[in-house]
Each structure stands twice: as C-alpha cells, then as structure tokens.
Amino acid sequence: MSSSRSPNARGRRASSLAAGGLALAVVAELSSAGLLGLSGWFISACAVAGAATFSSFSYIAPSGGVRAFAMARVAGNYSKRLVLHAAALRRIATARAGLFDRAAAGDRAQVDGLWSGELLDRSMADADSDGMALIECTTPVAVTAALTVGAVLAVAVSTSVVPAAVLLAGVVVMAVIAHRTPGTAREAEQHTRKALRAELVTAVDAWTELASLGAAERLAARTTTRFTRLDTAREAAGRHRHRTTLAIGLIGTATLTATVAVGSAPDAPTFVFVALLALGVLSQAEQLATAAEARAIVKAAHRRLTANLPRPASDPASPAMRSWSTEQGIGFADFPLPPMALRPGRVLGVTVARGAVLVVTGRSGSGKSTLLRALASSLRQATDGRESRPAVVAVAADDHLFTGTLGSNWRLADAALTDDEIDERLAELRLSDSGLTARTPVGPGGRQLSGGELRRVYLGRALARHPHVLIVDEPTTGLDDRTARHVLGILANLPDTTVVLALHDVPACLESAGHMTRLPLDHTSQEAP
Template identity: 85%
Template sequence: MSGSSRSPNVHGRRARSLAAGGLTLAVVAELSSAGLLGLSGWFISACAVAGAATFSSFSYVAPSGGVRAFALARVAGNYSKRLVLHAAALRRVATARAGLFDRAAATGRAQEDGLWSGELLDRSMADADSAGMALIESTTRFAVTAALTTGAVIAVGASTSLAPAAVLAAGVVLMAVIAHRTPGTTRETEQHTRKALRGELVTAVDAWTELASLGAAEQLAARTTARFTRLDSAREAAGRRRHRTTLATGLIGAATLIATAVTGSAPGAPTFVFVALLSLGVLAQAEQLANAAQARATAKAAHRRLTSVPLTANDPTIAQIRSWRTEQDIGFADYLLPPMALRPGRVLGATVARGAMLVVTGRSGSGKSTLLRTLASSLRQATEGRGGRPAVVAVAADDHLFTGTLGSNWRLANPALTDNDVDARLAQLWLNDSGLTATTPVGPGGRQLSGGELRRVYLGRALALNPHVLIVDEPTTGLDDRTARHVLGILTNLPDTTVVIALHAVPAWLESSGQVTQLPLDHPGP
C-alpha cells in the first residue's frame, strides 16, 4: 500500500531528474558549440598572424587540443541531449494525457453529461502535446540562451574588458524583452479558426439541399466568404507581427555584434575574431527566443485548459438516489444528480426484476433524460458485462447513425449479425413496411430516415447487444399510436433484460397491464 502511494512521487522525481539532465546536456552542447566557434576562429587567426611573422614561437598544440575537445563535447552533447530531452518531453505528454483520462474516469459522469465531446477530447490531446513539448520548444531555449550569454559575457570580459561584455549582455536582454512581447497564441488562434471553418463547410455540404430549399444558400456563402476573409486578415496581421519581431531582433543583434567588436581597448586580431564569433553565436541563439516565447504562451494556455476542463457539477444541496439494484445483481449506490433531476431532499430507491420495466415519467424539464444518463453512467462504472453481454446499453434521444447502410450500423453493435438477421429485426420493428433492408443507405447522420424510423433503428441496434439493462429515452418519439404501442410491447417482452424508459406519461393500456413500475419526476406546482 505504501509502495503504491509512493509510486506517483517516484515517477514525478524521475521525470524531473530526466528533464534536468536533458537541460544540462543541452547547455553543455551549446556551450561547446560556442566555444568551438570562438576558439576555432581565434586559432585560425593566431596561426595566420604567426605565419606572417618572421620569427614566431606560437604553439598550436594546446589550441588544437581545445578545438578537438570542444568538437567531441558538442557531438556527444547534442546526441545525448536529443535522447534525454525527447524522452523527458514524451513522458510529460504521456503524463498529461493519462491525467486527463484519470480525471474523466474519476468523475465518471463527464461523458454522460456531454462534457467530453470528440472536439474537446481532440483539443485536450493537442493541449497535452503542447504542454509536454514546451520542455524542448521553450524551456530548453531559454535555459540555453541564459547559460550561453553568461558564459560568453565572462569570456569576453576576461579576454578584453568589461565594456564589450556589458554591451553583449544588454543586447541579449533587449532581444529577450522584444521576444517576450511577441503574441504567443497566434498559431493556436489560427488553428482554432481553421478548424471551426472546416466544421461549418462540412455541415453546409451535408445540409446543402435543405439550405437551398430554405433560400439560405446565398446567406451561407456570404458568411463563409466573410470568415475566409477574416482568417486571411488574421494570418496577414500575424505575419506582419512576426516579421516586425524578426526584423527588430535582427537589427538589434547586428548592432550588438558591431558594438561588442569595436568597444573597449583595441585587441589583437585573434582576440577580435574570438569575441566577434563568440558574440555571433550568442546572438544567433537569442534570435530563437521569439519562437520560444510563442511556444511558452501556447503551453501556458494549454495548461490552463487542461486544468480547468469542467468534469462535475458538484453541489452540497444535490439530492441522492440510493440502492438501485436489478435482479441480476447489477447495481450502484450513493451517487449525485444535478439539482434539476429531483426535488431537493428527495431520495429514491427501486428494485426492478429481470424482464420488468421501470418507466420514468414527467413533463419536459423535470429531469428524465438527466436521470437516465446518470443511471447508465453509474451502471457502467460499477459493473462489467456477464457472459459476454454488456451490463447496460443506453439509447439517448439524440443518438447517432454513421454514414453507411443499416446493416453496417447494426453490426457495430454485433458483428455477427448477417443481412438476414438485420432484415428479421427490421421486420420485428415494422421498419420493413417502409422498404428498409440491411443494405439501405442511411445518409450522413441518418438524414435519409424519418424521425420515427430513426428511433426504431437506434432501438434495434441496442437490442442487438442483448444487454442486462436497456435504458431508452423517449422510445415513442415520432411514432403514431399504433406503432408506439407495438414498440412498447417489444420492450415489455424482453425476458432477460431489465428495461428503463422515459416517457411524458404512461399509456393507459400499459399502466393497467401491471407490467411496469412508475417513477414520476414532476416538480410540485407553485
């Protein structure tokens, strides 16, 4: 127990150690690169000066050894840096993603309450990547620039005087300030705008017939054109900002390089070349700070979103529903419901036998759909399928069909279904009267089917799973009285499945049959 409780701390220490090791290797590699650049320039200049002299006692042994040492350190440092930093960044990405799913699993209600949509999940995964890769794209660049500037200032000050060292330090600080003021979320905003625009275009293509019949095609085209124009304008503005930042840092870098080289006492040619090349390496590194600042701003925004995703609707006054249990010993207890689901202080309990039906009734807004979603979520958390059957299957009021045929949609639930099996189930639900077969295409989102047909197709797909508990929200929506009675008759005749449905009111024939238990949710009148 104690070992498992220490495990997260151990993993956290290892991750921090890996990141610190990667940053150290990055600093060593860049210092070696700058040292190699400066020492090589000094060495070549010193050799040239010595060769031009009539008599010279210049020894090339020590400088050439230093060049080789810097070169080896640079190669080894760069290779090791890539290995360690990428491992540390990937571990951070994996930790962020795992934490995201852990938070969702801990609440359990997030998906059922519609808080975890596909779009939100996609964005959260991208945010986890941005937060993790900030170690390479932002933190490392800032750390390397700081260490390189410190080392270069010390080397320049020691080889010449304090004046050029101070000029170099001031130039790097000014470039860092300009980089920090650069907008950091431009790329993120542009990606979000493009994503929204793509979504609207796809929706418009799917609904083009309806839009044309409504006379809204021209308005949609004008709105889409306006959005394209805004996107292009935003891109141009962002490009101008990036260009201004690049130009400003380049000019400051050039001025700093010139001022560093000419400031102070006149050095010899080798020292002059050493200072110039070393300063050039530092200033080239400082020019990358604009990209580092942008990556840092993107990572901070990603972290804020990752830690502020709404997962629950906690409220100390929320009522509780306790001890729901079916005859198959599938149940749950002590979970919270949103305030609109039940009256304050109301506690519900029910036992439903196998093959029986619970009907949740109430007018619109009384909390029927919320209650059914919560039941389904809690059953999924508390149980597992038995004998290959799922514990619970829920059919929401806004269920979804995928583009394809009826057969391909139903086989998502049960891959063993043949076309003949699908046709038999369609006949059971009276869908064959509409000419529907296993090979009938449903169109995008089931667009080619009527509302009543969709409800029965959703129900048939759920029945193909043969769950222990079947939860259906408004199964008779869009059906005439005769078809609605037939569908309810099918649901009351499932001998091995407990059925929970939501209706505005129980039909008289079903109420008098004695086959259902009612759970009214209507709020009391004023």
C-alpha cells in the first residue's frame, strides 16, 4: 500500500467498520427486544387459547417469529463484537499513529525532552481510551436511541399513543440524569491508582538507597497514606455510581409502572407484550450511566491527545542557533547563552573540522548541557535523515538503559551486532575487566552497573551507530584518571566522526591533540579562538 493513501485509507476503513458495527449492534438489540416482547405475547396467547373451549389460535407464525428473532440476536451479537472490536483497534492504531506524527512534526528540541516514560505511558492509555469510545460510549447511546424509537412505535401501534409517550419520557429523563453525571470520580480514582503504582515501582527499584538513608519508615507511611487516598477515591466513586444507578433505576421502575398502568391493551397477550418490551428498553437505557461515565474520561483523553504537546518544566526552551553539517565538518553560529547560564546573552559560534574534537568547558551551570542539546537538535533538523548512518548521536548526562542485558541494549543501536562483537567492544572500553559481557543483566535502568560502567556502556552503544557527529555530555563522569584518559583517547581518534564533548576542564591528553578546539563558557576561562 502506498504511503500517500495509508492515513486516509485507514481513516475510511475505520469509519466503515464503525458504521457497520453500530448497525449490527442495533440489529442485535432490536432482535433481543423483539424476542422478549414476542415471546411474552406468544406464551400469553397460548395460555389464553388453551383455556378457551373452542379456539382457532395458530401458533405457527408466532413461533416462526420467535425463532427468527432468536437467530438474528445470536448472529447480530457475534457479528457486532467482531466488527466493533476491529473498528476500535483501528481507531486506537490511528490515534497512536497520529500522536507520533504530531510529535515528529513538532519542534525537535521540544520533542527530545518530551517523551518521558510516564508521559508516553499516559499518551498510549489516552489513545486506547479514545479508540474504545466507540464501544464504551457511542454504541450504548446509538442502540438505546434506536431501541427506544422502535419500542415507542410498537407500543403506540399495539395500544395507544399515551403509554408510548410515557415510555419515551421515561427514557429521556434517564438519559438526562446519566448525561449530567460526569465521570470525575472515576477519573480521580484512576489518577490516585496511577500515582500509587508509580511510587511503588520506584520504591522497589531504589529500596537499597532508601534503606541506607533511613527513609524506609517514612516511605512506608507515605505509601500507606496513598493507599488510604485510593480507598477513599474508590469509595467516592462507588457512592457516586450507586446514587446514579439508584436514581436511574427508580425512574425506570416508575416508567415501567406508568406505561403499563396507562395502557389500554385490548387483551392479556398485548398487555404482556407492552410490559416486556418496555422492560427491555428501560434495561438498555440503564447502560447510559456507564456510557456517560466513560464519555467523561474519553473527552479528557481526547483533549490531551489533540492539545499542543506540553514542554516539561524541567526542560527549559533551548536557545535558537544556526548550524551546518558538511563533508568538511560542522559548525554553528549566533547561539545566545540562556538566562540560567553563568554568562547569559553571550553569543557563540565555532567551526569544527571532520574528525576533530570540540571541547565545551565551564563550571556547573555555565550552559554546557544546554549548548549540547541545542546543537544536537539543530544539526538533526539540518539533515534529511535519509542515510542509514545517523547524522547525530547524542549521549546525555542522564542517558537510559532498558531492563535486560548489555547485548539487548547495544542492539538497539545496531541490530546486527553479535555477542562476540559486543564483547570485543566491551574489552576496548575496559569493561571486560569488570566481568561484563553481552549477556550481563543491567537491572532496571542499569542499576546493577556502577556509574563509571554506565558512562562507558552509553558511549559504546553510541559508537556502535558510527555517527557523523557524536555529542557527549560529561564522558568521564565516574571514571578514574587512567580509565578517563583511555576513553578520551578513543573519542579523540575517530577519524570519520566529529566529536563534541562537554567537560569541566580540558585534560592533558586532549590538550596535546592537534585537532582539538576549545570553547570556554565561564568567566575564568580564556575566550574561544
């Protein structure tokens, strides 16, 4: 399938499936209501005919109708489940694809700092809720509306307009009560459960550190408080749901009683038919409360999905810069240091030859990390990304390892890496001295590795991509002097890769490199050439 027609084709296919599923749902519920009413009428008519001395009642046609309704109900229910779930899955896929399309089309500096695991998890859950709205919200409303119209017409024809009007009024009142009852209590319960789950996962991962801090008791008390909040939220949601269900149930009972009382049925079978038909409609109308509750959650999810992507508070806007990348090297100009830097407003620019090293130096808070993030984002935007070899690979100070093995993490950079190749590269980074291999488990977030081992694992994974430009923030963090010199020697001898490093000071092993350019950011350093 061509890419030009895939988004529109997916949307049309999902809409067609949704319309077909709704039609099947209506057929299934109409068949259920018809089966209920006709069965009651048929049984009553048979009883009346059996009590009469002489009767010409024929059971052939009504029994055929009962069988027809029963078969239509079974086939309709089975078909609607297949079609509605297929449509819902397509809507979920479309919502997820749209979410990532909007992210890819947005500002790269914003997107780079946006996708935390928590936000991604919430976005995926919102996409699921948005897709399931077809089953949880739209279908109950459409079925109730169709069933009400059909039942009102049937009651009016069988008896009179008055009981039909009473039935219609009762369903409308039930719908109004359900509509005016938002799902805020259920949403609050879900939010509290999510916060508790996140804290428990974090506490399990960091239990050793928490115990060493003597914070276990305080954490247990805080977790107990969160459990209490969850119980309170559940109770509030349960009371809220119970009140709504009770109100709708009372209205339904009153409507059923009034419909039967004001009806002028010509005979007993017709009376039973009207009563059972009204009961079926009112039972379906009770589902509107659940649909309204789900609708409030779906609206909130849809609002978050369609809103502009938020910028996290911890990731301030990166200053704009003009950058370029050619076969001869990279460069940037007109970069103003941000307000949080030690020298805010200072405009920077530099050119670095291919295979050379640019070292950005300065004290903590001087703006080194901000400059590296802005450069990585700007260079990515300046390239078209059509090459298999990436233009820019950045290793942040707080990079991430996924739970698994070293090999599984490095294969995210190069899926073709074998265990032997990974072991060779681990040896080059002197990680094999610590007994690390491709099959070594790293634990959640790399917690089984030391800080120095983590930095070298991040670097090794980045080097596995063979990028044109490698940007590394604090490559020697957690390393002893000997290992730090070895790692910097590797980074300084990548003839086909331009390397940008952020360091507090330039070590002697880089000072002697003839292809190193220094860019100081603080007051005490000399100005850049």
